[in-house]
Amino acid sequence: xxxxxxxxxxxxxxxxxxxxxxxxxxxxxxxxxxxxxxxxxxxxxxxxxxxxxxxxxxxxxxxxxxxxxxxxxxxxxxxxxxxxxxxxxxxxxxxxxxxxxxxxxxxxxxxxxxxxxxxxxxxxxxxxxxxxxxxxxxxxxxxxxxxxxxxxxxxxxxxxxxxxxxxxxxxxxxxxxxxxxxxxxxxxxxxxxxxxxxxxxxxxxxxxxxxxxxxxxxxxxxxxxxxxxxxxxxxxxx
Ligand code: SAM
Numbered sequence: 001x002x003x004x005x006x007x008x009x010x011x012x013x014x015x016x017x018x019x020x021x022x023x024x025x026x027x028x029x030x031x032x033x034x035x036x037x038x039x040x041x042x043x044x045x046x047x048x049x050x051x052x053x054x055x056x057x058x059x060x061x062x063x064x065x066x067x068x069x070x071x072x073x074x075x076x077x078x079x080x081x082x083x084x085x086x087x088x089x090x091x092x093x094x095x096x097x098x099x100x101x102x103x104x105x106x107x108x109x110x111x112x113x114x115x116x117x118x119x120x121x122x123x124x125x126x127x128x129x130x131x132x133x134x135x136x137x138x139x140x141x142x143x144x145x146x147x148x149x150x151x152x153x154x155x156x157x158x159x160x161x162x163x164x165x166x167x168x169x170x171x172x173x174x175x176x177x178x179x180x181x182x183x184x185x186x187x188x189x190x191x192x193x194x195x196x197x198x199x200x201x202x203x204x205x206x207x208x209x210x211x212x213x214x215x216x217x218x219x220x221x222x223x224x225x226x227x228x229x230x231x232x233x234x235x236x237x238x
Pocket of ligand 1: 090
């Protein structure tokens with residue numbers, strides 16, 4: 001997968017894509033990142049301005065259309081297939097990101113992420129090039145970098161070979177109908193806080209049953225919406 005990121009703060013994005021799983025996925029050849037500084041595409045005659053006042057009044061600034069269109073034009077020249085590429089604009093008024101969408105995007109070859117700032121970006125950018133307006137939750141951040149990286153992280157970890165165990169990702173919350181259960185590691189007894197005996201028993205069938213019960217308990221308590229879906233699935237499979 002090739003990911004193109006347009007941002008006025010490349011250093012923020014750089015530090016994230018170079019670390020942890022996102023960095024490892026690049027080392028493993030699963031993903032390539034290209035980061036574009038929005039200021040490099042600003043009009044020199046406007047003193048490298050990337051934002052301006054909103055038409056119609058009101059407070060807050062808007063990211064100007066020209067630098068984003070110019071950056072996109074530059075990226076577009078190198079895309080293999082403009083039609084299948086997805087152009088993501090992280091925005092609180094977008095569709096709420098979920099695991100199904102992350103799986104879908106993990107199968108795309110080319111992704112462009114446009115990070116907004118201030119009040120957002122000029123509507124003409126949204127209308128003409130964005131394919132996916134995505135929100136990471138019902139709250140507002142100051143800029144698109146963190147949101148864009150949340151979206152990217154959730155996608156990249158689902159690319160085969162990006163992480164050591166794809167099977168583990170496929171068992172996580174939202175990849176399965178139930179939330180994930182409790183996990184323990186060594187030492188089995190830490191300051192008198194003990195690991196449940198069953199996990200040390202080596203009885204795989206009983207361990208699996210225990211995990212499922214814990215996942216069910218947690219899902220029922222914390223996510224009645226998922227619990228209802230799970231019950232329907234279970235009934236349907238009988
Ligand atoms: N005026 C916008 C609104 O009310 O919907 C909020 C703009 S926000 C202050 C600045 C930028 O941060 C947005 O353009 C977007 O790129 C990013 N952002 C903030 N919150 C976000 C969220 N919950 N999901 C995705 N992106 C978000």
